[in-house]
Amino acid sequence: MPTHATSIGVAIQSFENTYGVRPSGIWRAPGRVNLIGEHTDYNCGLVLPFAISESCFALMTPRNDQLMRICSLKETTIPVTIESPHEIHLDALEPKTMSTWLAYPYGIAYLLTHHGMKTGCDIVVYSQIPIGSGLSSSAALACSLGLGLCELYSLGLSRLDIAQMVRQVENTFAGVPSGILDPLASLTGKLDNLVYLDTLDNSYRYIPFNPTSCDLELLLIDSNVRHRLSTSQYAQRSQECLEICENLSVTSLREVSLDNLESALELISSPVLKRRCRHVVTENRRVELAVECIENQDFVQLGALLTQGHESLRDDFEVSVPELDMAVEVAITRGCLGARMTGGGFGGSAIALVPKGSSEAVRKAISEAYDKHGYALPDFSIPRPSQGATRQEDYC
Ligand code: ADP
Numbered sequence: 001m002p003t004h005a006t007s008i009g010v011a012i013q014s015f016e017n018t019y020g021v022r023p024s025g026i027w028r029a030p031g032r033v034n035l036i037g038e039h040t041d042y043n044c045g046l047v048l049p050f051a052i053s054e055s056c057f058a059l060m061t062p063r064n065d066q067l068m069r070i071c072s073l074k075e076t077t078i079p080v081t082i083e084s085p086h087e088i089h090l091d092a093l094e095p096k097t098m099s100t101w102l103a104y105p106y107g108i109a110y111l112l113t114h115h116g117m118k119t120g121c122d123i124v125v126y127s128q129i130p131i132g133s134g135l136s137s138s139a140a141l142a143c144s145l146g147l148g149l150c151e152l153y154s155l156g157l158s159r160l161d162i163a164q165m166v167r168q169v170e171n172t173f174a175g176v177p178s179g180i181l182d183p184l185a186s187l188t189g190k191l192d193n194l195v196y197l198d199t200l201d202n203s204y205r206y207i208p209f210n211p212t213s214c215d216l217e218l219l220l221i222d223s224n225v226r227h228r229l230s231t232s233q234y235a236q237r238s239q240e241c242l243e244i245c246e247n248l249s250v251t252s253l254r255e256v257s258l259d260n261l262e263s264a265l266e267l268i269s270s271p272v273l274k275r276r277c278r279h280v281v282t283e284n285r286r287v288e289l290a291v292e293c294i295e296n297q298d299f300v301q302l303g304a305l306l307t308q309g310h311e312s313l314r315d316d317f318e319v320s321v322p323e324l325d326m327a328v329e330v331a332i333t334r335g336c337l338g339a340r341m342t343g344g345g346f347g348g349s350a351i352a353l354v355p356k357g358s359s360e361a362v363r364k365a366i367s368e369a370y371d372k373h374g375y376a377l378p379d380f381s382i383p384r385p386s387q388g389a390t391r392q393e394d395y396c
């Protein structure tokens with residue numbers, strides 16, 4: 001795999017070969033890992049993500065006319081190939097769901113034409129984030145474009161405005177009824193910090209998070225099972241949550257606290273919806289407790305919360321897959337303090353809180369278990385909470 005710097009060099013060269021000019025600017029937007037708080041963001045709930053260093057880069061030069069041209073590089077585009085860009089006139093952009101990746105750039109451009117973007121742009125996109133691995137490659141793509149175009153045209157939108165716009169693009173143009181977790185984590189991430197976000201009012205604060213200071217590692221396990229959120233049951237889960245709200249006559253599940261969960265469950269007749277409701281309500285409480293644990297450096301209790309979160313996603317919300325369950329089970333058997341799937345589920349990644357000395361043994365045990373069951377081997381990394389989206393001043 002090319003190094004970060006080499007890849008940006010390749011992307012710049014590809015931009016020049018494709019469009020005959022240098023990019024005016026490069027914007028980087030990271031993927032994210034969600035420590036805990038899953039499927040709560042579209043229920044006005046609590047989440048605790050961090051931005052990772054793997055990012056999507058958008059290279060851009062404004063045009064004088066209304067044409068938008070864009071192409072996306074494959075990670076291993078060496079030697080540099082001249083891509084044939086997709087082209088669209090800004091007037092031809094429409095607010096409709098599209099089944100290809102162009103939903104993201106076209107959606108962002110459509111919305112920005114209503115915020116003062118008057119001319120088109122030439123764009124090359126290059127991403128280091130694996131697609132469909134639960135690390136939010138989609139929001140990173142849309143955030144790099146959204147932030148880049150806003151800054152390029154001085155449109156004056158705040159990061160929260162951009163995050164809301166990216167959510168709208170995911171919902172309306174890509175057809176995924178997701179919440180604001182992914183774009184807000186990508187746009188507000190901070191080095192060595194978690195973003196403790198309340199999606200009821202989109203307020204957030206930073207929680208310093210450095211497990212290595214306690215001789216722990218947060219291990220990321222990519223199961224290599226790729227999800228496709230828009231065609232999966234993600235939309236069904238969101239619909240089920242709306243049904244529960246109707247049953248309970250509330251505007252969001254945030255109105256149900258742990259204290260009144262039992263009486264709320266009595267009002268829901270469907271056993272499936274009861275379980276969905278229980279997940280969301282207990283998950284919100286787990287996020288609050290996780291923050292307390294981190295602030296008190298109580299990683300043993302934090303690990304227990306992660307594992308409880310996984311069990312709830314597996315049994316009540318039913319968004320896990322056997323590969324993720326296996327990674328979690330093996331991690332815990334091998335002495336991890338806790339583990340859970342992360343991201344929307346139906347494939348993707350898991351995280352485990354590992355005592356430092358046992359990282360190698362844990363990785364080996366998970367790989368062996370996968371091999372034994374005939375699963376494709378997982379990939380491992382140690383993600384570090386990183387800075388959110390920025391302009392890459394050093395490249396242009
Ligand atoms: P993830 O968990 O990775 O966000 P999603 O299913 O939400 O998974 O989003 C993946 C989609 O995002 C891809 O199918 C594609 O449409 C788009 N995407 C992400 N990164 C890129 C990229 N580098 N180039 C083109 N499209 C991308």
Ligand code: MG
Binds near residue numbers: 139
């Ligand atoms: Mg996504």
